[in-house]
Amino acid sequence: MLSVIIFLPLAASALLALVPRIAGPVARWLWLAVAAVEVVLVAVVWAGRPTGGGLGFEERVPWIPGVGVGYHVGVDGLSLPLLALTAVIFLACAVYAFRDHDRPRTQSALFLFLQGTCLGLFAAQDLIVFFVFFDLSIVGMYFAIARWGHGDAARSAFKFFLYTFLGSLSLLAGFIGLYVASSPHTFDMVELTAAAPLSLSPVAGGFVLAAILLGLAIKTPTIPFHTWLPPAHTDAPAIGSAVLAGVLLKMGTYGFVRIAMPMLPGSWRDWAVPIIVVGVVSVLYGALVALGQSNLKRMIAYTSVNHMGYIVLAVGIAGLIGSSDAVAREVAVTGAVTQMVSHGLITGALFLLAGVLHERRDSYDLDGYGGLAGSAPRLATLFSVGAFASLGLPGFVSFIAEFQIFTGSIAVAPVTAIALLGILITAALFLRAVQRLFGGPLRGRSVGFVDLRAHETLSTGVLLALAVVLGVLPRPLLDVIEPAARTVVSLVSR
Amino acid sequence: MEMDPGALLPELVLLVGALAVLLTGSFLPRRRLGWTRIGTVAVLGVAAVAAALAYAEPARAVFDGTYTVDAATGGARLIAVVGTALVVLLAGDELAGQPRQAEICCLLLLATLGTVVMAGAADLLIVVTGFLLASIPLYALIGLSQTAGAAEATMKTYFFGSLFGIVLLAGVTVLYGVGSSTTYVELQGSLPTAPGGAVVFGTVAVIGGLMFKAGGVPGHFWVPDATQGAGAYAAAYLTSIPKIGALIAAYRLVLVLPAESQAPLFVGLLALVSMTLGNLAAFAQDDPRRLLGWSTVSQVGYLLVAVAVAGQSDLALPGLLVYLAGYVVTNVTAFAVVAAVPGRRALTDYAGLFRSQPWLAAALLVSLLGLVGTPPTAVFVGKLAVGTAAWDGGAPWLTVALLANSVLSLFYYLRWIAPMVRLAPPVTEVKAWGSRSALAGAALSLAVGILAAGPWWLFGGGSG
Numbered sequence: 001m002l003s004v005i006i007f008l009p010l011a012a013s014a015l016l017a018l019v020p021r022i023a024g025p026v027a028r029w030l031w032l033a034v035a036a037v038e039v040v041l042v043a044v045v046w047a048g049r050p051t052g053g054g055l056g057f058e059e060r061v062p063w064i065p066g067v068g069v070g071y072h073v074g075v076d077g078l079s080l081p082l083l084a085l086t087a088v089i090f091l092a093c094a095v096y097a098f099r100d101h102d103r104p105r106t107q108s109a110l111f112l113f114l115q116g117t118c119l120g121l122f123a124a125q126d127l128i129v130f131f132v133f134f135d136l137s138i139v140g141m142y143f144a145i146a147r148w149g150h151g152d153a154a155r156s157a158f159k160f161f162l163y164t165f166l167g168s169l170s171l172l173a174g175f176i177g178l179y180v181a182s183s184p185h186t187f188d189m190v191e192l193t194a195a196a197p198l199s200l201s202p203v204a205g206g207f208v209l210a211a212i213l214l215g216l217a218i219k220t221p222t223i224p225f226h227t228w229l230p231p232a233h234t235d236a237p238a239i240g241s242a243v244l245a246g247v248l249l250k251m252g253t254y255g256f257v258r259i260a261m262p263m264l265p266g267s268w269r270d271w272a273v274p275i276i277v278v279g280v281v282s283v284l285y286g287a288l289v290a291l292g293q294s295n296l297k298r299m300i301a302y303t304s305v306n307h308m309g310y311i312v313l314a315v316g317i318a319g320l321i322g323s324s325d326a327v328a329r330e331v332a333v334t335g336a337v338t339q340m341v342s343h344g345l346i347t348g349a350l351f352l353l354a355g356v357l358h359e360r361r362d363s364y365d366l367d368g369y370g371g372l373a374g375s376a377p378r379l380a381t382l383f384s385v386g387a388f389a390s391l392g393l394p395g396f397v398s399f400i401a402e403f404q405i406f407t408g409s410i411a412v413a414p415v416t417a418i419a420l421l422g423i424l425i426t427a428a429l430f431l432r433a434v435q436r437l438f439g440g441p442l443r444g445r446s447v448g449f450v451d452l453r454a455h456e457t458l459s460t461g462v463l464l465a466l467a468v469v470l471g472v473l474p475r476p477l478l479d480v481i482e483p484a485a486r487t488v489v490s491l492v493s494r
Numbered sequence: 495m496e497m498d499p500g501a502l503l504p505e506l507v508l509l510v511g512a513l514a515v516l517l518t519g520s521f522l523p524r525r526r527l528g529w530t531r532i533g534t535v536a537v538l539g540v541a542a543v544a545a546a547l548a549y550a551e552p553a554r555a556v557f558d559g560t561y562t563v564d565a566a567t568g569g570a571r572l573i574a575v576v577g578t579a580l581v582v583l584l585a586g587d588e589l590a591g592q593p594r595q596a597e598i599c600c601l602l603l604l605a606t607l608g609t610v611v612m613a614g615a616a617d618l619l620i621v622v623t624g625f626l627l628a629s630i631p632l633y634a635l636i637g638l639s640q641t642a643g644a645a646e647a648t649m650k651t652y653f654f655g656s657l658f659g660i661v662l663l664a665g666v667t668v669l670y671g672v673g674s675s676t677t678y679v680e681l682q683g684s685l686p687t688a689p690g691g692a693v694v695f696g697t698v699a700v701i702g703g704l705m706f707k708a709g710g711v712p713g714h715f716w717v718p719d720a721t722q723g724a725g726a727y728a729a730a731y732l733t734s735i736p737k738i739g740a741l742i743a744a745y746r747l748v749l750v751l752p753a754e755s756q757a758p759l760f761v762g763l764l765a766l767v768s769m770t771l772g773n774l775a776a777f778a779q780d781d782p783r784r785l786l787g788w789s790t791v792s793q794v795g796y797l798l799v800a801v802a803v804a805g806q807s808d809l810a811l812p813g814l815l816v817y818l819a820g821y822v823v824t825n826v827t828a829f830a831v832v833a834a835v836p837g838r839r840a841l842t843d844y845a846g847l848f849r850s851q852p853w854l855a856a857a858l859l860v861s862l863l864g865l866v867g868t869p870p871t872a873v874f875v876g877k878l879a880v881g882t883a884a885w886d887g888g889a890p891w892l893t894v895a896l897l898a899n900s901v902l903s904l905f906y907y908l909r910w911i912a913p914m915v916r917l918a919p920p921v922t923e924v925k926a927w928g929s930r931s932a933l934a935g936a937a938l939s940l941a942v943g944i945l946a947a948g949p950w951w952l953f954g955g956g957s958g
């Protein structure tokens with residue numbers, strides 16, 4: 001079942017890439033159909049998930065037996081929300097790009113390829129399978145930016161590739177370290193989690209964790225490894241940005257809870273304080289820099305640094321086991337995973353909406369617009385909803401996530417309350433952006449602006465609607481995440 | 495003394511085949527000379543079958559312990575033969591209509607035989623024989639290229655070849671002097687008690703001499719000039735096939751030498767310098783052939799990592815063989831693309847390739863990303879195995895160096911990939927054989943990468 005989910009988009013992608021005679025509209029329909037089927041398949045997996053602990057829908061085939069690599073996939077409460085998020089975001093992108101005429105066949109092929117790699121990564125239960133999909137997603141995103149981007153796209157794509165590739169090889173170094181330390185040698189995540197091979201050698205464990213953390217921190221990204229993100233987002237096409245922010249960044253944060261914490265618990269605890277500091281600094285720095293942007297996409301990109309900072313803070317908190325309460329740490333980790341979903345939905349929608357500005361007027365400059373609510377009321381409504389969601393207003397899933405993160409963090413380490421300032425600054429910057437874009441008299445590029453078309457409304461509306469539904473009725477999501485968060489916290493406390 | 499010519503069947507096939515191709519060529523009319531290429535591929539096919547059959551047999555030493563038939567030799571035979579076949583295919587465009595086709599094919603077969611002999615040698619003098627057999631045809635191959643830079647490239651290759659040949663012989667002489675034998679079995683017994691300084695000198699000279707064939711530091715100077723000056727097929731050949739023999743010979747030697755020789759450390763340093771220098775020098779190149787010439791220097795560095803941990807990790811030999819197989823296929827693919835669009839001598843000339851020649855561009859993409867070490871290509875499996883072997887064998891610094899250098903290398907491979915996606919006037923003139931062999935190579939590279947279990951079984955534990 002999982003293999004079908006992973007390889008269906010890859011197969012469709014190969015078909016589209018290799019048959020040049022497929023017409024543009026057919027390609028769009030095929031992409032849409034596959035993306036819709038994927039959502040249904042993931043929903044089936046969601047419905048049939050194992051209720052106890054452990055992995056569901058597990059599949060295992062030896063791949064490179066000599067080095068202990070196997071094709072091993074499975075789902076649990078950590079991967080399932082992200083698989084669902086991936087399926088939903090790619091469906092939204094397929095809808096959004098439905099009327100795009102820029103090389104539709106190859107674009108559909110590329111995004112189907114990206115979808116397959118993202119799903120494969122979140123389902124992977126073997127470090128090398130994880131790495132393979134991690135690397136392939138980088139290659140795919142490189143071409144998405146280089147071929148469909150605008151502005152200085154070639155340069156941004158180059159920077160993105162080089163930076164994240166450095167991260168991926170750092171990850172690989174860490175993985176090899178884990179392999180060498182394990183006995184019998186294996187790359188299997190389940191076995192490595194059970195064995196936690198480096199718990200008795202703090203020095204080697206520290207180096208391996210440092211390598212893995214560097215890789216994940218670049219991908220997430222956290223301060224000071226975030227510099228590839230703003231140019232990549234600014235020059236990427238709208239759907240590229242949505243996928244990059246919505247799904248690809250989650251690979252970094254997912255790596256924390258899936259690999260770094262359970263496999264290197266001792267080192268994680270030793271490094272908890274620096275990780276928390278990096279998280280808090282990312283929160284504040286991201287928010288402050290976002291406040292200073294006049295380019296809408298750059299601004300949203302920096303809020304991503306801020307939002308990812310909350311996650312890093314929460315997973316760092318899970319390593320502070322001194323005198324603290326396990327329940328508080330569980331709440332923080334649950335919040336972190338919820339935040340991954342929340343950020344994916346909301347920021348994905350915001351980037352798609354920002355893409356509309358570029359598509360109509362070729363500019364993201366906040367000062368070039370004004371009074372846009374008059375000419376484009378639907379855009380104004382959806383963007384405002386997205387902005388409020390992003391700043392964590394109650395009623396949205398982001399509130400649930402950030403509330404849990406702060407409840408857990410402040411209970412464990414009260415000093416982290418300083419990160420609350422981040423929420424305040426984000427609120428200010430989103431309100432200001434909404435005001436500059438939509439408020440005031442109609443002027444500049446807003447004059448004659450064509451409002452959202454059906455496919456644009458539908459794609460972004462669905463994402464934001466989900467953010468509201470999960471904000472009001474979070475139980476279905478939390479019921480999946482909570483047991484997994486409990487497992488992670490107990491694994492870190494070993 | 496065991497005289498069993500049957501154990502050398504693949505080698506004999508290559509030798510007899512080379513002579514047969516040469517003789518046939520001298521009787522065929524000029525317009526029928528194309529048949530010699532088909533004949534060469536047939537000879538390689540027979541040799542591949544013979545090599546595959548020999549795989550099933552247990553490892554043994556033959557001819558008085560001077561030659562070993564084991565997994566390493568078997569792997570070298572298969573990789574060299576399949577790689578040479580790919581080279582002959584991609585040479586189709588350049589050789590068609592040439593009066594010297596038969597001679598060139600004969601030289602290719604002889605040089606391949608030399609590489610296999612080096613790989614199987616368990617005696618220093620056999621290594622020297624293989625070295626000469628692999629080198630001399632190479633000078634002629636480069637010289638026979640009908641290109642402007644061929645003469646200079648031949649001179650340079652010949653000069654360095656003679657120099658390093660002498661160094662190699664000097665090392666062999668010293669090791670023979672202090673170890674009173676040239677066969678590995680006896681050296682293993684006598685070298686530990688021999689004077690340390692002489693052993694170190696011999697080690698450095700022999701391994702340094704082999705680096706000429708491998709194209710690694712310090713024997714790398716001729717490589718970029720030769721790849722740039724020679725024809726595409728000759729460049730593809732000289733950057734990939736001779737490595738097989740030289741590296742496996744170095745691997746066997748490291749296993750034999752006593753700890754006092756410091757061979758692992760020396761090879762590790764060579765690896766580090768080779769990969770770093772190759773990558774840094776490739777940064778500024780604008781001619782794809784020269785870029786590939788420097789890239790091969792860096793790839794030798796990665797391969798030497800496996801040699802440096804010979805005997806220290808169970809993964810060293812399978813890693814070396816899988817990496818060699820992946821690299822040969824991937825590198826030949828890159829040169830096949832170069833051969834398919836012969837007029838394009840600058841990286842920016844590849845602009846528009848994706849739009850007008852998607853298949854060829856995809857092959858080049860697979861090959862370049864493969865050289866970077868991106869999954870799921872064949873080189874990735876090799877790189878993973880070699881990196882793991884280094885850490886496992888107590889040299890994590892080599893793992894880190896290997897991965898850090900892979901990041902460096904991405905920089906210049908991307909300089910080649912980036913123009914391909916740019917919009918530009920379509921590339922219409924494409925040579926048939928170049929693009930066919932590029933597609934075959936890319937498919938093979940992906941197949942090896944995805945179905946990694948197969949080659950792993952072959953090179954890891956297939957022969958007992």
